[in-house]
Amino acid sequence: MMKKTRDTTAQEMEPVIFCDFDGTITQLDVTDQILSHLAHPSWREIEQQWMQGLIGSRECMERQVALVNAPLEELHAAIDAVAVDADFVPFCKFARKKRWPVYVLSDGFDYVIRRILKRAGVERQFRSGSTLFASALSVEGRRLTLSFPHSQEPCAHGCATCKAALITRLQEGRRPVVFVGDGMSDRFAVEVADVIFAKRQLLAHCRVNGIACHPFETFKDVQNGLERLLVPLPARRLHHAAVAVS
Numbered sequence: 721m722m723k724k725t726r727d728t729t730a731q732e733m734e735p736v737i738f739c740d741f742d743g744t745i746t747q748l749d750v751t752d753q754i755l756s757h758l759a760h761p762s763w764r765e766i767e768q769q770w771m772q773g774l775i776g777s778r779e780c781m782e783r784q785v786a787l788v789n790a791p792l793e794e795l796h797a798a799i800d801a802v803a804v805d806a807d808f809v810p811f812c813k814f815a816r817k818k819r820w821p822v823y824v825l826s827d828g829f830d831y832v833i834r835r836i837l838k839r840a841g842v843e844r845q846f847r848s849g850s851t852l853f854a855s856a857l858s859v860e861g862r863r864l865t866l867s868f869p870h871s872q873e874p875c876a877h878g879c880a881t882c883k884a885a886l887i888t889r890l891q892e893g894r895r896p897v898v899f900v901g902d903g904m905s906d907r908f909a910v911e912v913a914d915v916i917f918a919k920r921q922l923l924a925h926c927r928v929n930g931i932a933c934h935p936f937e938t939f940k941d942v943q944n945g946l947e948r949l950l951v952p953l954p955a956r957r958l959h960h961a962a963v964a965v966s
């Protein structure tokens with residue numbers, strides 16, 4: 721009978737995967753969709769201040785959310801119009817099979833994220849405070865308020881959800897950190913990641929700053945990339961040995 725042994729080296733090769741939500745798991749940025757449909761147009765000025773680095777995402781989101789004035793049905797309609805990357809659910813199954821933990825880290829709203837993950841059928845895999853970390857949204861009538869249960873102490877970046885701090889906390893020793901993201905809210909996270917999959921603004925940010933990353937479009941690209949990159953060590957050694965002999 722084959723005894724399943726795992727040496728520490730092989731264990732270290734097993735990654736922990738952290739994914740941004742808006743624009744990464746979803747095709748569009750849901751937070752931007754909600755604001756553009758339901759908030760006073762001045763939300764864009766606040767966005768500009770954040771893009772320019774004048775304010776952190778925490779202050780940005782708090783001020784933007786205060787500009788929303790809409791009934792719950794309109795909020796739900798805006799959320800339900802946003803599609804999920806069709807390859808995300810197969811990716812979750814792939815990671816679960818490999819026993820690689822997957823976390824969702826987002827400056828966005830937990831209420832929104834849970835509703836979308838439920839629609840995709842993977843809500844049980846992502847629980848607030850254990851595998852999903854996002855800003856907490858409360859709906860009161862036509863108004864929304866935000867709180868930050870997972871980053872109570874504001875970080876030096878002024879993040880709503882400090883992805884860099886969470887990655888450092890959840891990394892489980894020396895396991896390689898894989899980060900998947902698309903936006904400026906991911907720029908501190910990539911500083912603590914070993915393998916980066918990036919698109920849109922995050923890809924541009926990595927290129928400008930000389931940060932090594934893998935461009936991706938969908939989670940199929942991430943899955944293929946991980947399968948290529950994270951060949952188990954023994955197989956790799958065999959491969960090298962074969963090459964050396966020939």
Ligand SMILES: [Mg+2]
Pocket residue numbers: 740741742743744901902903905
């Ligand atoms: Mg994003």
Ligand SMILES: [Zn+2]
Pocket residue numbers: 875876877878879881882883884885908
């Ligand atoms: Zn931070």
